[in-house]
Amino acid sequence: MATDLYRHGLTGPLLKKPLFQSAVRWGLLFLLVAGVVIGWGRETLPGVADPFPLIYTHASTLLFWVVWFMGLVLLVPLLGRAWCGVCPLGFISERLGRIGFNIAPSPGWTAKLGILVVFSVGAAAAIFFDAHKSPQMTALLIAGMTGLTVVSALVWRRAFFCSHLCPVGLTLGIYGRFSPVKIASHDPEQCSRCTTKGCVARKSSWKRWDAGSLVVHKKVYESGCPVALYPPKMDGSQCLLCMECVRNCPEGNLGVFYGKRTSVEGLEPVAVLLLVSLGGLVSLALVRTWPDLGNGLTPTAYPPVWLWALWLGFLLPAFAVFAGPLVDLFSNAVKGREEEPPEIGSDPERAMKAANREGFWGRAARMVAPLAGPVLGGHLALALVKLNAKVTFVPYIFYDPFGESTYMAINVAKTLTSPDLLIPLEILRYVAPVLLLGGIALGIFDARRFWRGRGIAVVAGWGGFIWFTALYGATLIHWLFAGR
Numbered sequence: 001m002a003t004d005l006y007r008h009g010l011t012g013p014l015l016k017k018p019l020f021q022s023a024v025r026w027g028l029l030f031l032l033v034a035g036v037v038i039g040w041g042r043e044t045l046p047g048v049a050d051p052f053p054l055i056y057t058h059a060s061t062l063l064f065w066v067v068w069f070m071g072l073v074l075l076v077p078l079l080g081r082a083w084c085g086v087c088p089l090g091f092i093s094e095r096l097g098r099i100g101f102n103i104a105p106s107p108g109w110t111a112k113l114g115i116l117v118v119f120s121v122g123a124a125a126a127i128f129f130d131a132h133k134s135p136q137m138t139a140l141l142i143a144g145m146t147g148l149t150v151v152s153a154l155v156w157r158r159a160f161f162c163s164h165l166c167p168v169g170l171t172l173g174i175y176g177r178f179s180p181v182k183i184a185s186h187d188p189e190q191c192s193r194c195t196t197k198g199c200v201a202r203k204s205s206w207k208r209w210d211a212g213s214l215v216v217h218k219k220v221y222e223s224g225c226p227v228a229l230y231p232p233k234m235d236g237s238q239c240l241l242c243m244e245c246v247r248n249c250p251e252g253n254l255g256v257f258y259g260k261r262t263s264v265e266g267l268e269p270v271a272v273l274l275l276v277s278l279g280g281l282v283s284l285a286l287v288r289t290w291p292d293l294g295n296g297l298t299p300t301a302y303p304p305v306w307l308w309a310l311w312l313g314f315l316l317p318a319f320a321v322f323a324g325p326l327v328d329l330f331s332n333a334v335k336g337r338e339e340e341p342p343e344i345g346s347d348p349e350r351a352m353k354a355a356n357r358e359g360f361w362g363r364a365a366r367m368v369a370p371l372a373g374p375v376l377g378g379h380l381a382l383a384l385v386k387l388n389a390k391v392t393f394v395p396y397i398f399y400d401p402f403g404e405s406t407y408m409a410i411n412v413a414k415t416l417t418s419p420d421l422l423i424p425l426e427i428l429r430y431v432a433p434v435l436l437l438g439g440i441a442l443g444i445f446d447a448r449r450f451w452r453g454r455g456i457a458v459v460a461g462w463g464g465f466i467w468f469t470a471l472y473g474a475t476l477i478h479w480l481f482a483g484r
Contacts, residue, residue, distance in 0.1 A: 002259030029088035035060045039139030052133035057403030065132040070383035080179035084240040093161040096153035112270040119167035159226035173237040177263040191232040199245040200225040237263035266365030280313035286475035320464035324367035328457030370447035377439020378472035381432040392419030429480045
């Protein structure tokens with residue numbers, strides 16, 4: 001039975017008041033700016049041979065790449081896209097979008113390909129330039145993302161960055177589709193009778209600014225869904241959980257339900273493409289713990305970094321993801337399908353287009369969706385291991401946010417011991433595989449829904465599913481149990 005958190009006695013008072021949400025957003029925005037300031041210019045230490053000595057002792061790299069990045073993955077199965085509701089970049093995008101030029105983005109999913117570009121830049125920075133090890137590179141990435149958010153908010157309509165440029169939001173949408181958090185109506189019939197759509201409607205007004213002889217008139221916008229979704233008909237995985245619609249519903253008919261699955265829809269095309277990248281990213285991270293396996297999977301022994309990344313991080317995951325929809329498309333083209341004959345006088349070409357309207361991306365939406373399960377499971381296991389090993393450095397940053405003294409005390413003067421694991425390895429060895437198995441189980445549950453009646457394409461779909469499952473399982477076990 002789903003519980004409406006908006007009406008619950010404990011959570012309701014916090015969710016109903018925008019003040020709490022705004023306070024969290026401003027606090028996170030402060031941390032974002034602080035991360036840029038203290039990370040700028042911090043790279044190496046004099047007399048230290050290690051090129052990245054501050055990877056885990058500096059506040060910017062530790063909080064951004066370990067606590068936030070890995071912690072977010074671990075929380076998404078429980079909280080869905082709750083982060084989007086307090087994200088400082090989303091806050092900037094939403095606020096500045098109210099006073100910007102308000103240009104409508106191009107329709108269709110191709111307008112969201114900027115998400116893949118931003119993801120690729122971040123992944124390349126980490127893989128080829130070790131951005132995750134450098135406070136300077138981390139500060140540059142954060143500053144670049146903030147600048148992109150500001151520019152996009154001032155140019156395009158609503159929270160353009162959140163819906164068309166942010167890879168983190170789409171990643172949370174892919175993984176969060178399994179989560180139990182969803183905004184929905186108490187009475188769907190009441191929503192169908194509503195004519196005002198007050199929950200998502202944007203209110204506008206004209207404002208004037210005077211600066212001496214300069215007078216500016218501008219149309220500004222208030223309220224409304226920042227990504228233009230309508231709750232009764234939306235795919236829950238695209239919802240930012242910003243609470244605007246719930247607070248603005250004139251009838252109080254909307255709620256934040258915990259216990260309802262976020263989404264049972266297929267994946268949109270850009271989400272399918274991002275899932276390839278996510279599967280590759282997790283594959284690269286896990287295979288790095290077993291170099292011999294990585295060398296065996298690549299075309300040449302001891303491949304250069306670019307070939308390693310291309311082969312394991314893109315080509316093999318792409319083959320595993322697209323095998324199912326491609327086989328489904330070609331098998332349908334070869335055997336055709338039974339249907340009623342067209343009416344006399346109808347256009348045969350039009351009838352044929354209607355019969356094949358699902359197309360490749362329509363098939364991919366259903367065939368690829370179950371693969372999000374094992375990719376999520378692998379990412380959860382990886383995040384837990386990484387977070388468990390390094391989160392214990394957090395207390396040190398309160399005394400030394402720049403990390404220099406901490407590094408010298410641990411590695412040079414030996415006056416400080418390196419922190420232990422948060423969870424003992426004897427326990428972690430079994431908890432991490434359980435997370436992987438949980439993701440696999442979610443994927444199997446989706447496969448029963450989406451792959452029913454898909455014929456031979458199901459075999460190709462299971463091939464991709466088994467590829468991710470076997471690769472993540474084997475590398476994880478080798479990593480955690482090697483030398484036992």
